[in-house]
Amino acid sequence: MLGLMLGVAALILVLSVMNGFDRELRQRILGMVPHATLGAYGDEGLDGWQELATEIRLEPGVAGVAPFVQAQGMLTSYGRVQGVQVNGIDPRVENEVSIISDHMQQGETGLLQAGEYNIVLGELLARFLGVSVGDKVTLVLPEASVSVAGVVPRMKRFTVAGLFSVGAELDANLAYIHIDDAARLKRMQPGRVDGLRLKLDDLFKAPELARRVAMAQERPFYVSDWTRTHGNLFQAIQMEKRMIALLLLLIVFVAAFNIVSTLVMVVTDKRSDIAILRTMGATPASILRIFMVQGVLIGFIGTALGVGLGVTLALTVTDLVAWVERMLGIQFLSSEVYFISYLPSELVWSDVGLITSAALLISFVATLYPAWRASRTQPAEALRYE
Template sequence: MLRPLPLFLGLRYTRAKRRSHFVSFISLTSIIGLALGVLVMIVVLSVMNGFDHEMRSRVLGMVPHATLEGGQPLKDWHELAGRVQQSSQIAAVAPFTQMQGLLTNNGQVQKVLINAIDPAEESKVSIIGDYFVQPAGSNGLKELEPGAFGILIGDLAAKNLGVGIGDKVTFVAPEVALTPAGMFPRMKRFTVVGIFHVGAGEIDGHVAMAHIEDAGRLLRLKPGEVQGLRLKLHDLFQAPQVSWQLAQSFKDLDLYARDWTRSHGSLYQAIRMEKTMIGLLLLLIVAVAAFNIISTLVMVVTDKKGDIAILRTLGATPRQIMLTFMVQGTVIGVVGTLIGGVLGVLAALNVSAAIKWLEGVLGIQFLNAEVYFIDYLPSQVQVQDVVLVCGAALLLSFLATLYPAWRAARTQPAEALRYE
């Protein structure tokens, strides 16, 4: 089968020759360097995508997208919830009351934010029902009954307090009660009826849940009164605008809005910015590999000056000579990018399992839930990232061929053959 001369020669020069093993070795290192650069970029970007996804699905699945609260407790939350759900951007609404304080047990103390909820409504706005480890295989929200003063806590808090299902914990509110004997902190005994593990240390260690009627009794609210409404939006990034507009539309109730960007927005923005900055820094690895292609082709041109001169005397044009070395450099770029792309996708798909296995072998945990917002290494491969990385590598590889190919095309036959 006939092939164009530049393609035939470019492919031939890429393969090993008896007289140019060193040049072939340099070509191989260029391929390996480019492949490693592409592999690392895909893996790191996939890990950052994983953090972004877990932040959205787990942390923001537990944290309210937005809340509507008033200066006074809401008396008829059902009527307000019906009005709020008329907005097309609201997916679900549930009542809540919050209490901050301490949980204690046998001298162990843990700060906690108790979200008092309606078990029948909470599953509409939260993912907590999918993450209970005790009772195993059940939705722990069903364990909350009015008047029983049960509490749901995270496994990290349960570990710190040394409690399990059925154990008692004492909630200490940051208030005092006046009694004939003096002032005493307001305390209440709760029974642990469920333990959950979301994988986010902030939630597993410092968030608990109780029945909304029990919290109302503890806070001395009237029956049916709640602190506010929790909103779940179809698009969580619209939470600031939508919640503010809703609060303004109910002027008769004097409501104010809060959304997730105030509590976790900085963390989410940090993840997004880190992905961008790390991507740009890792692109330098690919750029270095592309520069290796330049040095490889410059050495090939020097090594092949005699061949170039003979080809020119046989009628090859400068354009054909230039295309020959562009083909060689492009082959190196394509092979390195393909190898790096395939290995990068495979590594990104298995990096979470590999890190978990390594943690088991070494007996250590790389991501501690008490330090990081999740306790495992997530990874999510996105097609657009793989295409972007491979496209950038191919483009840089192609640009790297231009200068050496141009130098080859300028080779003068007489000058090259003078010392042959």
């Protein structure tokens, strides 16, 4: 019973943690990065995007559309340098495609006004640069400008207007500025953007839906979606979930083997009692049922205890790990290494039902051989030396 309980509990707990990582990937990482993007070919950018965005919003499956101007560069402050992806956004419509407004620690995205050159940084990025709200940072773009002083990199001073934290790797390498400021830095013509970001009702249909939206337009667009940028992370989590579930299921098989060995020993020890029952009129079928009931009872109690323990741990493991981290003064999941900074857990009752059914089925199958051996006991053989 103890072995079966630990196996079932471990299986429920680990699958819940893997489901939690899967949920965090969808809600946090994919809440910040676009489900899909449409952009024009070339460096001139996309013009007439307002009409295009209005048209795309009417497409089935599209939940939101927002323009963007994107650039890669370096932020410097107090002698520290950090590579960063700078997203130029329109704060008025960014909430349609991003969850950044829900995760602002200081300030707000509404402070990004055209011409003021304000910037919103990830919390880890700000900590590395040693800046806070109100401080100045310098953005250096990998493009050179020719002046009387020679060839110099393109630079611009920004004021930190806010900090966000989604508890993921994006906190260390992402920054937001106003879309007009970004276009001006990239020397794009007024009214042009790099492309449109799409938020979809079903993110798993992103490749198909993005291509369908692009094909419906008269002019050509390049199309990208989250499966190209973060799909490998999602696939890794799915594969690890299946492999870990398979490995932990072996614990249940070991526990079931213990049921077999226990019942075989009981049959061997009770041979004379079985023989006496047979001489009193017990049929092989009744002997079979006795040992099957005993094995199934062991399996049922062990599985029930495992389900109770596993569900309890799955519902409390996040707070439990956080408490251990506070007590020991350490952090098991650093956001500088992992894509989230805490241990998530999501209990899926369908997984619990599947695990319970598998454990009960394995326990039932484990009783068949010992019960069959007991039913084959011959009274004369068993009582010969009594």
